[in-house]
Amino acid sequence: MKEIIKIERKRILNKKFLILFFVVLLLFSVNNSYYAVKNYDVLNNTGVVQTWKENLTHGKENTKVKFLKEDYLLSLKNKEESSSYVDETNLEDLVAMNYDGKKVQDLSDKEIKSFYSKRLSNIQEMLDDSSRINYTKSEKEKMMEQAGQLSSPIPMDYAEGWKVLNENMRKFMPLLLVLIALILLPLFGSEPQTKMKDLYRSTRYGKKKLDRARLITAFMVGIVLYLFGVMLYTIVMMTPFGWEGGSQPIQSNAATFFSVYNITYIQQIGINVLIGLLAMIFLIALTLLLTILTEGVMTGAVIIIFFWILLLLFDQIPLYPVNHLFANFMPLRMTDFLHYYTENDIYRIMGNSFTGLSWTALVSAVLSILLLILAVVFSDMKRMKKL
Known part of the structure; x- marks a missing residue:
């Protein structure tokens, strides 16, 4: 199994993809950081x-x-x-x-x-x-x-770096998640041209082992790329501002002054990163299911892009019922982090009240598990038909 995972990982993480992934994230991060610091220029009519x-x-x-x-x-x-x-x-x-x-x-x-x-x-x-x-x-x-x-x-200690990072993370997360999804598309969208194809297609057990290895590879690679992207963005955004003030309460920021969550900026970043990770796991599970069903990289890519366009359309129509019942559990709205701390959304389930933050995390995890189960079931069904 380890050998299969290693081969699959190398297949999707070749140097060209890794360099492109790094360059896109770096350019986006530097651009965000530049405009963030320029907002602190004080101007008058003369300049x-x-x-x-x-x-x-x-x-x-x-x-x-x-x-x-x-x-x-x-x-x-x-x-x-x-x-x-x-x-x-x-x-x-x-x-x-x-x-x-x-x-x-x-x-x-x-x-x-x-x-x-x-x-x-x-x-x-x-x-x-x-x-x-x-x-x-x-x-x-x-x-x-x-x-x-x-x-x-x-x-009121200085904490501008943490404020800027928390406020701008929502711009970065969708890009990171889409890039990871596109990188993972070839796992089930096409067969590698290696000896593994003959070796593991020769028996039912071998193909099953290959499919399971690909599922594991998808989540391993996704998590590593996600953590790398978050670390890169954090370093680039924070460097001009400095790292001071992470222990300050989020209420020292006007955007979250009325928040009922008594947490610090570092804790807020930790929550945001965790929610972003859950959104990524959901998107990986969805991507795997789509590529297993379509068996085509381009088809899967088109569906993923259409899915994000649909989420963007929902985001442009800020209707509370739509957000409350659907968009809150989708990656785009999940990574628009500010609403967790300011909107005081609640979900009433079986006589109990849950915060929007906790219920979103729980539902997203459950949906990811269901999508993964469906991916495994359809993968097994397709394998059985081809034997």
Whole structure:
């Protein structure tokens, strides 16, 4: 079995494919990183006032051991001139989120003192006024209890690299998953022109062994390529920003300020990578099933591409029932990670409430197993017919 896996792995991972895979991911990562850092250039009518390097350096130097509490808010409120450095704009974004677009300078002393209670009241209002979900009393209480467990005051240390990585990972994941699926298509889409063909087609047991080896190879190769791609993207994205701030709570980012999940940026990345891995396993299982049924690389590729186009169309029509019942369990929506932390989606199953994050992971795993079982069954059926 090991020898078969080794041969199959070499067959699909030749140097040309590996170089192309690496180059495409590297170019995409560098492009994402470039535009991410350029967003930190501060401009006026005459051009660049502060470069991204100056902006980030100022942020690193001026956010050490700073917390989002009354004295920090008051110091910025009483400051004669506001700046555009990232450490101050981060705070301004959080204030705007909490107080419906207000600036720090417009806050009263009472509003400053009640900053965290205002956050909780905003979350409560979101749950009460949700047009998508009619939360039960116990569901609201549970989420409010989670939201109230946020350790305050929030540390405001520099963490721009982790914020950018979390926000941009959703752009990278679909590309990575599609590339992996296309690389794996030849496993069942065509027979290798080697002595293995005669050796393992000669008997029923031999062909069965070959098919099982290919299934194992698909997941082994997929996982290795996935982890390599994630590591490459992480390094390229984080290098200009630095690795500081991974232990900061995600609530120090305006995008996830109202999240009820009390986790750090590193934990958020870990969750995102795990969900992305589940999405990849689902896509591999689907790819194997399609290539076993069609027995053609081009046919399988066309179906995979059509599948992603369909998911993109669903993504352009953000209907809650469609997302809730279908798109949430498909790779594109699964890797659009932000909604896990901000939308408070729930699934009610047999009297129990599950978060969108946990239920998506569970359903995706079950669907992957079912697709894999179907792939094995159809592979066995086709083998029996050819004997």
